[in-house]
Amino acid sequence: MKKMGLDRRSFISFLAGGTGGILFTPVVWKLLDDASIWSQNWPWIPRLSYGALDRKSALCKLGPDAYGVEVLTVGGRPVTAYGNEKDPASKGGVCPLGAASVQLLYSPARVKSPMKKDGASMVPISWDEGLSILKDKIKVAGDKVAMISGDETGTAAEVLAALVAGLGSDQYFLMPSEAGPAVRAWQNVFGGDGQPGYDFENSDCILVLGADICQAWGPGVGKSCMDAKATGGSLLYAGPVENGTAAVADEWIPCMPGTEAILALGVANALIQAGRSADTMGMSEFSDFVRKGFSPAQVEAKTGVQAAKIKDLSERLLRAKKPVVVIGSEIGQGLSTFEAAAGMSLNFLLGRINQEGGVRIVPWAEPVFEGAPRRDAMLAKDLVAFLEGVAVGRNEAPAVMLVHEANPAYALPGGQSMANSLRKAGFLVSFSSFMDETAAMADLILPASYSFEGFDDSYTPYGSAKGTYLATAPVIGPVNDTKTAGDIILAVADELGLGLGLESFEEVLQARAENLGADWSGLLEDGEAWTSERTAFQFFLSMWKVPFDADLGKKGADGQLVLAPVVKLNIGSAKMATPPFNVLTISERELQGQDCFVAMNKATAAMIGVDQGSMVKIASQSGEMKGRVQIFEGVVPGAVSACLGFGHTAWDDFSRGKGTNACDVLLVQGLDSQGGASFGNPQITVSRA
Amino acid sequence: MSKKKSCVVLPFVAGFVASLFLGWWGFPQLLYSEKTQPLQFSHKVHVEDQAMSCEDCHFYREDGSYAGLPTTESCASCHEAPMGDDPAEIEFVEKYVNEGDYKEVPWYVYQKQPDNVYFSHIAHDGVDCTACHPDMAFNETLPVYYENRLTKYSKQTMKMWECERCHAENGASNACFVCHK
Numbered sequence: 001m002k003k004m005g006l007d008r009r010s011f012i013s014f015l016a017g018g019t020g021g022i023l024f025t026p027v028v029w030k031l032l033d034d035a036s037i038w039s040q041n042w043p044w045i046p047r048l049s050y051g052a053l054d055r056k057s058a059l060c061k062l063g064p065d066a067y068g069v070e071v072l073t074v075g076g077r078p079v080t081a082y083g084n085e086k087d088p089a090s091k092g093g094v095c096p097l098g099a100a101s102v103q104l105l106y107s108p109a110r111v112k113s114p115m116k117k118d119g120a121s122m123v124p125i126s127w128d129e130g131l132s133i134l135k136d137k138i139k140v141a142g143d144k145v146a147m148i149s150g151d152e153t154g155t156a157a158e159v160l161a162a163l164v165a166g167l168g169s170d171q172y173f174l175m176p177s178e179a180g181p182a183v184r185a186w187q188n189v190f191g192g193d194g195q196p197g198y199d200f201e202n203s204d205c206i207l208v209l210g211a212d213i214c215q216a217w218g219p220g221v222g223k224s225c226m227d228a229k230a231t232g233g234s235l236l237y238a239g240p241v242e243n244g245t246a247a248v249a250d251e252w253i254p255c256m257p258g259t260e261a262i263l264a265l266g267v268a269n270a271l272i273q274a275g276r277s278a279d280t281m282g283m284s285e286f287s288d289f290v291r292k293g294f295s296p297a298q299v300e301a302k303t304g305v306q307a308a309k310i311k312d313l314s315e316r317l318l319r320a321k322k323p324v325v326v327i328g329s330e331i332g333q334g335l336s337t338f339e340a341a342a343g344m345s346l347n348f349l350l351g352r353i354n355q356e357g358g359v360r361i362v363p364w365a366e367p368v369f370e371g372a373p374r375r376d377a378m379l380a381k382d383l384v385a386f387l388e389g390v391a392v393g394r395n396e397a398p399a400v401m402l403v404h405e406a407n408p409a410y411a412l413p414g415g416q417s418m419a420n421s422l423r424k425a426g427f428l429v430s431f432s433s434f435m436d437e438t439a440a441m442a443d444l445i446l447p448a449s450y451s452f453e454g455f456d457d458s459y460t461p462y463g464s465a466k467g468t469y470l471a472t473a474p475v476i477g478p479v480n481d482t483k484t485a486g487d488i489i490l491a492v493a494d495e496l497g498l499g500l501g502l503e504s505f506e507e508v509l510q511a512r513a514e515n516l517g518a519d520w521s522g523l524l525e526d527g528e529a530w531t532s533e534r535t536a537f538q539f540f541l542s543m544w545k546v547p548f549d550a551d552l553g554k555k556g557a558d559g560q561l562v563l564a565p566v567v568k569l570n571i572g573s574a575k576m577a578t579p580p581f582n583v584l585t586i587s588e589r590e591l592q593g594q595d596c597f598v599a600m601n602k603a604t605a606a607m608i609g610v611d612q613g614s615m616v617k618i619a620s621q622s623g624e625m626k627g628r629v630q631i632f633e634g635v636v637p638g639a640v641s642a643c644l645g646f647g648h649t650a651w652d653d654f655s656r657g658k659g660t661n662a663c664d665v666l667l668v669q670g671l672d673s674q675g676g677a678s679f680g681n682p683q684i685t686v687s688r689a
Numbered sequence: 690m691s692k693k694k695s696c697v698v699l700p701f702v703a704g705f706v707a708s709l710f711l712g713w714w715g716f717p718q719l720l721y722s723e724k725t726q727p728l729q730f731s732h733k734v735h736v737e738d739q740a741m742s743c744e745d746c747h748f749y750r751e752d753g754s755y756a757g758l759p760t761t762e763s764c765a766s767c768h769e770a771p772m773g774d775d776p777a778e779i780e781f782v783e784k785y786v787n788e789g790d791y792k793e794v795p796w797y798v799y800q801k802q803p804d805n806v807y808f809s810h811i812a813h814d815g816v817d818c819t820a821c822h823p824d825m826a827f828n829e830t831l832p833v834y835y836e837n838r839l840t841k842y843s844k845q846t847m848k849m850w851e852c853e854r855c856h857a858e859n860g861a862s863n864a865c866f867v868c869h870k
Contacts, residue, residue, distance in 0.1 A: 009697060010699075011700065013695075013698070013701045013704070014700035015704060017701035017708070018704035018707060018708045019704075020701075021709045024709060024712070026713070030720070034720075035839065037839070037840040041841060047804060048804040051760075053750070053754055
């Protein structure tokens with residue numbers, strides 16, 4: 001009998017049994033399954049946070065407009081922004097910047113703490129140190145303190161202006177906008193009071209001259225225009241580029257860049273010829289002025305709009321029961337006082353002042369602080385004119401310049417020369433939430449919280465046909481070491497012993513709401529906008545009470561190429577670079593690699609001798625930019641369209657170094673007698689680069 | 690000299706059985722770590738003694754979304770201060786209710802689904818809760834939580850095939866977008 005023994009064969013048999021056995025267990029299959037799940041669960045993958053859904057009212061002030069949004073929060077964390085249907089400026093819509101507004105809370109360009117300049121770099125400091133530095137600088141500067149704010153509708157700008165006024169300075173400036181020239185025109189040229197607004201919703205014929213109202217005046221304006229169209233009204237757009245407003249208009253009337261005011265006066269002439277008149281002083285002088293300088297033939301030669309079309313426009317306005325005319329700049333800034341007045345004169349002739357479906361004049365909100373300037377006093381001051389004066393030595397550079405919610409180093413005409421004017425300030429302070437170009441060159445950054453992180457408000461954005469007020473509480477606490485701009489300024493005022501009288505910005509807004517008669521808790525808790533149908537009382541209106549501007553008829557077609565800049569909010573605005581969330585919305589016809597595009601029609605390209613994709617250099621007396629040619633028949637012959645918003649040198653990887661800044665080419669073409677600077681459409685030369 | 694005959698069958702069987710044993714008993718021991726909840730909680734005290742219903746804590750919000758586990762703030766509506774001398778309750782009040790703005794208890798959730806799965810409770814409102822969740826109503830203590838060492842998910846997290854089988858059996862769609870938004 002052979003003995004049984006454990007040997008190599010037995011061991012192999014054991015292993016074979018074990019291997020076979022393991023296949024009848026979950027080990028292999030479970031490990032395979034779990035390994036695949038494990039490979040999806042890297043620790044850097046963000047996790048969702050769950051919780052109750054809520055909607056909190058907030059404000060979007062990232063573009064030239066200001067309107068209410070509702071922020072969806074999950075477990076208290078902001079997730080996305082919707083329009084606020086209770087806000088007339090929003091009507092439930094959001095602009096492309098508003099759509100990206102929540103993600104901007106976590107933008108890589110956020111300034112994370114106070115910083116001061118240390119040689120060529122910025123170093124983080126504490127709030128105590130930052131406030132102490134600012135206090136010392138202001139003490140030494142005395143009344144040589146100036147401010148720039150881009151928050152045209154917010155009370156934070158008024159708090160800052162109250163500080164500056166308390167120091168004995170009257171150098172409180174707002175960034176250029178549509179409101180500045182419109183208000184200067186209304187007050188100085190027509191002798192009115194209050195802020196012009198437009199009742200688009202109830203109009204049956206809206207003639208838009210230049211202004212891209214359906215894109216840049218708040219989502220509510222676009223909706224109002226569509227409502228007017230839906231009830232049989234018409235929307236007519238005259239301008240050099242088939243932009244967002246032209247795209248939805250019933251008719252686009254191509255017009256040479258910067259000549260919309262000439263077209264307005266041509267239409268005024270036709271209306272007068274048809275027997276229209278305003279029963280006010282100055283009418284006969286105005287009539288003489290337009291008859292001599294703005295005949296159909298003269299206007300056609302300047303604007304490129306045929307005389308028959310000018311007559312047609314006047315007839316359509318005359319036929320309409322509730323026409324309204326609005327003039328503005330394609331880029332929301334750069335119009336002169338007299339250009340704004342030229343547009344408004346049509347509403348006078350049509351008898352549309354303070355009428356339903358016409359122009360409605362909204363009263364100003366009285367300042368919360370005694371001695372602080374009212375908004376019209378701030379709008380009366382032209383920042384571009386001031387900084388140009390600093391550049392040429394006409395104005396003294398301030399010892400301390402305070403910049404709030406604005407990026408003047410990037411967004412003003414002739415960018416480099418304006419940045420140089422800012423550099424002449426003895427000490428530049430930025431309250432920016434983002435590392436923009438102005439913050440990057442500042443001596444001190446005291447970062448303001450993002451709008452969603454603190455109390456904020458907005459009183460009647462320009463264009464609104466009724467008085468509106470929105471106030472919002474924080475949606476979320478500060479993500480970084482920041483403070484609400486109003487609270488920073490109050491703290492500085494307190495340190496300086498100026499004592500503005502209110503302890504916190506929340507109290508300031510409560511006082512504003514009380515002044516207006518708005519329900520504070522309703523504003524905060526329900527997101528309800530306070531609205532008022534009241535119109536401002538006009539003491540003495542006249543038709544053009546100041547001398548007519550000799551420059552009004554000078555622009556136009558004279559064989560020179562003219563720049564027609566445009567704004568696309570998905571790319572950015574004067575205060576906001578391209579949000580990371582919006583990068584994918586920029587098409588290859590706008591930006592390819594690092595090159596932006598400039599648009600011109602085929603005839604213009606042939607005249608210059610360039611083709612689709614050619615790299616060209618565009619130069620004005622102010623500066624130059626580069627871009628690739630995009631052939632686009634939606635640009636009038638003789639004009640080259642360039643999109644603002646490219647060519648950032650600060651911010652983050654999503655916008656820095658992409659394209660070139662068209663603001664560098666914008667040229668200040670002179671100051672009008674009412675203190676306004678015109679700079680929208682410079683003459684340019686275009687050459688292959 | 691007689692040659693030993695190799696033993697083949699027995700080692701094969703031994704290996705087979707050992708693998709079965711290790712695979713069915715040992716492997717789960719290795720794969721899952723045992724975790725105890727950060728606090729003890731008695732469902733029985735709340736349901737039986739206090740006559741609370743499941744929906745008092747596990748409810749649908751007004752918008753139809755499911756609240757899941759109650760927040761510390763909602764627990765604090767009764768337990769702002771200790772109601773008795775139970776050490777777990779005292780610990781809850783001290784460590785979570787009194788900690789800042791109601792610190793949430795980091796409960797382990799037995800059936801937590803991955804983020805890439807969208808599960809709507811209200812869409813399954815007609816299905817009995819215990820079809821997916823163990824009936825906890827009369828539990829004195831919270832069961833041990835078994836965490837998969839590889840995937841970090843709970844041992845009781847429902848797998849996709851289970852969802853699909855139920856959908857198929859009940860005529861519900863098994864299209865990808867139904868659960869993966």
